[in-house]
Amino acid sequence: MAETGNNGGSGDTREREPVKKQYSRGREITILIAALLISAALFAGFYAFWHYERKHPATEDALLRAHYVWIRPQVAGQVIQLFVSPNQFVRAGEPLFQIDPRPYREHLKKAQKELILIRHAIEADKAAVNAARARVREQEAMVATAKQYAERYEEMVKKGAASQLSTISYDNELSVATEKLLEIKAQLQEAIVKLGDDAVQQARLELAEVEIELARINLEWTLVKAPADGQVTEFTLRMGDVVRPGDRLFPFVETDNWWAQANFKETRLKGIKPGMPASVKVDIYGDRAFKGVVESISGSSAASFSLLPPQNTTGNWVKVTQRIPVRIRMLERDSRHPFRLGASVVVTIEKNAPLIEEYAHPPGQTVHDRN
Numbered sequence: 001m002a003e004t005g006n007n008g009g010s011g012d013t014r015e016r017e018p019v020k021k022q023y024s025r026g027r028e029i030t031i032l033i034a035a036l037l038i039s040a041a042l043f044a045g046f047y048a049f050w051h052y053e054r055k056h057p058a059t060e061d062a063l064l065r066a067h068y069v070w071i072r073p074q075v076a077g078q079v080i081q082l083f084v085s086p087n088q089f090v091r092a093g094e095p096l097f098q099i100d101p102r103p104y105r106e107h108l109k110k111a112q113k114e115l116i117l118i119r120h121a122i123e124a125d126k127a128a129v130n131a132a133r134a135r136v137r138e139q140e141a142m143v144a145t146a147k148q149y150a151e152r153y154e155e156m157v158k159k160g161a162a163s164q165l166s167t168i169s170y171d172n173e174l175s176v177a178t179e180k181l182l183e184i185k186a187q188l189q190e191a192i193v194k195l196g197d198d199a200v201q202q203a204r205l206e207l208a209e210v211e212i213e214l215a216r217i218n219l220e221w222t223l224v225k226a227p228a229d230g231q232v233t234e235f236t237l238r239m240g241d242v243v244r245p246g247d248r249l250f251p252f253v254e255t256d257n258w259w260a261q262a263n264f265k266e267t268r269l270k271g272i273k274p275g276m277p278a279s280v281k282v283d284i285y286g287d288r289a290f291k292g293v294v295e296s297i298s299g300s301s302a303a304s305f306s307l308l309p310p311q312n313t314t315g316n317w318v319k320v321t322q323r324i325p326v327r328i329r330m331l332e333r334d335s336r337h338p339f340r341l342g343a344s345v346v347v348t349i350e351k352n353a354p355l356i357e358e359y360a361h362p363p364g365q366t367v368h369d370r371n
Contacts, residue, residue, distance in 0.1 A: 057272065058348040061323060062262035064282065064330075064339050066255065068230075070248045074221040075099060079241045086235040089255065089338075090226045097237060099222040108215035115208040122201050125191065132188035139181040230254045233341075258330040258339050260292060262347035263302050263323035272297065275360030277353045278328045282337070283344040291332040293359045294349060298325040329359065 081098035084090060231253045243249065260280050264272070278292040301322040328347055333339070 055351050056348050057264065057268045057351065058346060059262050059264050060346050062260050062345045062347045064258060064341060064343045064345055065261050066253055066258050066341050068251050068253045068341065069227060071096065071224065071250050071252050072246050072248060073099060073224060073243045074245055075104065075218050076244045077103070077222060079237060079239055079243060082237065082239060084232050084235065086232065088232050090230065090232065092226055092228045094226050096224045096226055096232070099224070099243065101219055101222040104215065104219040104222055108212065108219050111211040111215045115212060118204055118208050122204070128191040129188065132184065132191045135184045136181070136188055139177065139184050143177040143181050227252065228254045229256045253341050259295065260328040260330065260345050260347055262326045262328055264326055266322050266324055269324050271351055272326060272349055275355035275357065277350045277356060279348045279350065280328060280330065281346040284340065285337045288337060290330060292328040292330050293356045295327045295329040295359055
């Protein structure tokens with residue numbers, strides 16, 4: 001009975017072994033298929049990523065840029081009024097601060113009075129010349145009359161109709177009149193020299209007018225205004241500060257012209273050209289993307305003009321991939337998301353999208369040059 005039971009158990013085991021082998025083989029096939037599917041999915045994903053990256057090159061090595069200027073006063077003086085606060089946005093021409101205008105206002109008044117005095121002096125000199133000329137004409141007439149009397153009495157003396165004493169008297173009168181004429185002519189010459197010719201008079205007037213204009217400009221410069229639409233940054237100016245011409249007071253960022261400097265690896269630069277649309281994501285605003293366009297590509301690497309530019313010599317073990325700056329003009333702005341100078345951005349270029357013709361060729365290049 002026991003033997004019969006043992007034989008029966010062995011039979012069941014032998015019957016289950018093929019089932020286990022079949023199950024194991026099926027499991028292996030399933031795992032293999034799953035592995036193949038996963039590999040295919042990974043390959044497809046990698047290929048799709050590679051294909052997308054090739055058609056949409058991107059870089060995180062990029063910053064927002066804009067023009068900025070240092071606000072420098074043109075005249076010296078004490079700051080008596082502030083019109084802005086730190087980080088304030090202003091429009092072109094709006095006042096930033098006021099320098100004490102009183103000394104410059106007085107200088108303008110003085111220059112205007114100087115012009116009036118010069119005009120009066122010129123008129124007085126002209127009057128003096130005219131008066132001297134009138135006296136010369138008058139004296140010349142007196143000399144002519146004295147000469148006529150002297151010549152007449154000289155003829156009468158010759159004819160015996162007059163005495164020699166009368167002739168001497170008229171000769172003396174002629175001599176006195178002639179000396180007086182020479183004296184008046186000398187005075188006329190002095191008056192003419194003092195007046196000067198027309199060119200000298202005009203030069204004196206123009207110099208005085210230039211002084212007035214300079215004084216007026218200096219007075220206007222006491223009110224320092226915004227050079228463009230922009231933002232006041234690093235503003236530390238205070239009431240009572242004394243400033244001098246050329247002092248760097250604070251930077252002013254112009255907000256009407258923004259671009260991104262995107263530093264692409266040189267190996268990713270192939271096919272990128274001006275006019276290609278771009279998408280710019282500003283880190284400050286998360287996934288908010290702004291429209292841009294490739295405006296130009298630098299003719300040198302980002303490190304070419306550094307103090308110690310890298311050298312890729314043949315003896316280097318590792319070749320250093322350089323980065324080439326690409327200028328991305330920002331075509332879109334949003335008042336709710338203002339740009340910040342130096343903010344980090346991610347730039348993606350749409351190589352398959354149609355070119356924006358306005359930027360499709362660099363400045364100075366014509367359509368014929370591109371063809």
